Amino acid sequence: MSTSTQITEQQARAVAEEAREAGWDRPSFCKELFLGRFPLELIHPHPRADPADAAAGAAFLDRLRAYCASIDGGAIEREARIPDECVQGLAELGCFGIKIPVEYGGLGLSQVVYGRALALVGSVHASLGALLSAHQSIGVPEPLKLAGTPAQKREFLPRCARGAVSAFLLTEPDVGSDPARLRTSAAPTDDGGYLIDGTKLWTTNGVVAELLVVMARVPSHAGGPGGVSAFVVEADSPGITVEHRNAFMGLRGIENGVTHFDQVRVPAQNRIGNEGDGLRIALATLNTGRLSLPAMCAGAGKWSLKIAREWSAERVQWGRPVGEHEAVATKIAFIAATTFAMEAVLDLSGHLADEGRKDIRIEAAVAKLWTSEMACRIADELVQIRGGRGYETADSLAARGERAVPAEQMLRDLRINRIFEGSSEIMRLLIAREAVDTHLNAAGDLADPEADLTHKAKSAAHASGFYARWLPQLATGPGLLPTSYREFGALAPTCATPSGPRASSLARRSTRWRAGRRHWRSGRGSSAGSSTSVPSSSRSPRPACVPN
Numbered sequence: 001m002s003t004s005t006q007i008t009e010q011q012a013r014a015v016a017e018e019a020r021e022a023g024w025d026r027p028s029f030c031k032e033l034f035l036g037r038f039p040l041e042l043i044h045p046h047p048r049a050d051p052a053d054a055a056a057g058a059a060f061l062d063r064l065r066a067y068c069a070s071i072d073g074g075a076i077e078r079e080a081r082i083p084d085e086c087v088q089g090l091a092e093l094g095c096f097g098i099k100i101p102v103e104y105g106g107l108g109l110s111q112v113v114y115g116r117a118l119a120l121v122g123s124v125h126a127s128l129g130a131l132l133s134a135h136q137s138i139g140v141p142e143p144l145k146l147a148g149t150p151a152q153k154r155e156f157l158p159r160c161a162r163g164a165v166s167a168f169l170l171t172e173p174d175v176g177s178d179p180a181r182l183r184t185s186a187a188p189t190d191d192g193g194y195l196i197d198g199t200k201l202w203t204t205n206g207v208v209a210e211l212l213v214v215m216a217r218v219p220s221h222a223g224g225p226g227g228v229s230a231f232v233v234e235a236d237s238p239g240i241t242v243e244h245r246n247a248f249m250g251l252r253g254i255e256n257g258v259t260h261f262d263q264v265r266v267p268a269q270n271r272i273g274n275e276g277d278g279l280r281i282a283l284a285t286l287n288t289g290r291l292s293l294p295a296m297c298a299g300a301g302k303w304s305l306k307i308a309r310e311w312s313a314e315r316v317q318w319g320r321p322v323g324e325h326e327a328v329a330t331k332i333a334f335i336a337a338t339t340f341a342m343e344a345v346l347d348l349s350g351h352l353a354d355e356g357r358k359d360i361r362i363e364a365a366v367a368k369l370w371t372s373e374m375a376c377r378i379a380d381e382l383v384q385i386r387g388g389r390g391y392e393t394a395d396s397l398a399a400r401g402e403r404a405v406p407a408e409q410m411l412r413d414l415r416i417n418r419i420f421e422g423s424s425e426i427m428r429l430l431i432a433r434e435a436v437d438t439h440l441n442a443a444g445d446l447a448d449p450e451a452d453l454t455h456k457a458k459s460a461a462h463a464s465g466f467y468a469r470w471l472p473q474l475a476t477g478p479g480l481l482p483t484s485y486r487e488f489g490a491l492a493p494t495c496a497t498p499s500g501p502r503a504s505s506l507a508r509r510s511t512r513w514r515a516g517r518r519h520w521r522s523g524r525g526s527s528a529g530s531s532t533s534v535p536s537s538s539r540s541p542r543p544a545c546v547p548n
């Protein structure tokens with residue numbers, strides 16, 4: 001791959017495809033849904049934490065909750081900075097090593113507990129959540145846990161756990177969603193190390209970090225294959241300059257900068273994985289790392305619900321508390337139901353990640369996409385429920401003697417979640433790519449304009465075998481029996497369709513539609529009126545259990 005910025009669409013796609021985890025060694029609930037199957041056994045009974053781990057997590061969260069009560073989120077917003085003593089306090093509680101194994105000095109707690117901790121600190125100020133998650137979800141600990149050598153883990157993880165802040169540096173002025181354009185270079189040196197040159201943009205924590213994970217392109221050379229590679233770099237290495245601290249519409253407390261590398265020397269033992277593995281490591285890191293945003297979105301939803309309920313009961317207009325006007329009540333119902341769903345998605349994805357027995361790459365992307373979009377809608381509805389006070393800053397409200405509710409700040413803080421760690425548009429592409437993987441394997445060459453006739457003929461033979469087995473199963477299966485999913489009671493009809501919510505063809509969608517209608521006729525309810533308590537809006541042919 002040339003290091004020129006003249007990258008074609010095909011080259012960009014080839015790089016993304018190469019970095020993608022090709023195999024499916026473990027089962028995936030969402031992948032099966034896209035294939036028109038509903039493998040309930042992959043998520044039900046709901047996975048549970050080991051009781052001892054759950055107790056250790058609960059004790060940690062109690063300590064963190066008590067500490068959070070002492071942090072002044074308003075001061076972080078006013079001063080656009082997280083005070084040093086707050087970072088220190090979080091470090092003393094072990095917050096920089098929540099998921100780092102105990103043997104490396106961390107708390108060794110689960111993804112579920114980590115998510116709850118992020119929700120807690122994020123409800124004080126979103127910048128605290130960004131600080132911890134940039135460090136722990138994408139910064140040094142996660143890639144090292146995934147691909148680090150034992151020596152790297154021994155050297156860096158205890159420092160991270162003690163509070164050495166880390167950052168993840170992939171983005172460049174010319175590199176956003178498309179990593180193929182990556183320009184930062186790591187030139188091999190005679191002693192086996194590398195010299196890094198380049199500029200990294202929007203480095204969350206980069207301004208204050210002690211350790212950096214840097215993605216840089218190694219040119220192909222006699223000693224190795226080259227390619228985009230990941231390095232752990234000491235942030236005080238000669239040649240590193242933080243040129244600017246960026247300011248944003250929200251997350252005013254984050255230490256996000258532009259970091260320049262000029263002939264920065266990195267020893268060979270600081271490379272994570274092999275040369276050329278960098279993007280694969282970055283993507284694998286994000287598979288679980290992405291769950292930090294749903295955690296903060298669920299926390300924001302809970303906070304919004306609290307404020308919405310309190311305010312709508314207190315504020316009286318037109319002779320009633322505003323919450324008794326249907327238009328406002330509808331908004332509160334939306335916030336409550338969506339927050340419940342966000343937390344459920346987070347909790348299930350977190351437990352699946354902790355179990356480690358399922359592939360959650362689609363689940364994490366779906367969770368990130370859906371919760372970040374929904375949280376923004378919730379924040380917008382909260383501002384609406386608060387009326388003019390929703391648009392006023394917390395400081396201004398306090399100065400007039402009213403309760404300092406930072407609703408407008410939450411709207412600003414949440415907006416970035418639809419952009420970073422994979423924008424909503426990129427999440428849709430990622431989900432779609434994974435969703436059609438089986439179809440591409442079965443019949444990809446048929447649709448490939450570059451494939452020659454021999455390949456197309458082979459593909460046609462393979463495809464007909466696959467579809468002869470796959471298509472009939474969309475119209476059959478235990479999910480079509482009236483007794484299926486009985487244990488879910490009144491909600492059963494919303495689950496009882498075997499066909500895939502994202503099965504790609506119109507034919508499959510219409511099959512699902514027909515399957516749904518059959519259920520209404522089979523006594524579970526009808527579109528005109530039902531003996532069940534399922535609200536009419538959920539009687540859609542789309543299974544209600546699928547986030548969309």
Ligand SMILES: Cc1cc2nc3c(=O)[nH]c(=O)nc-3n(C[C@H](O)[C@H](O)[C@H](O)COP(=O)(O)OP(=O)(O)OC[C@H]3O[C@@H](n4cnc5c(N)ncnc54)[C@H](O)[C@@H]3O)c2cc1C
Pocket residue numbers: 134167168169170171175176177178201202203204205248251256416419420421422423424425426429
């Ligand atoms: C506050 C903040 C913190 C950040 N922290 C970090 C960090 O710690 N480390 C780091 O490496 N980066 C970080 N980033 C960078 C962030 O990950 C990128 O902003 C993000 O990846 C999007 O890249 P971009 O902004 O260059 O947008 P672009 O990639 O230029 O995209 C612009 C628009 O086009 C859309 N788009 C792009 N390609 C496609 C496509 N193929 N199909 C459809 N739509 C498309 C995008 O979704 C977006 O809407 C941060 C950014 C911000 C603002």
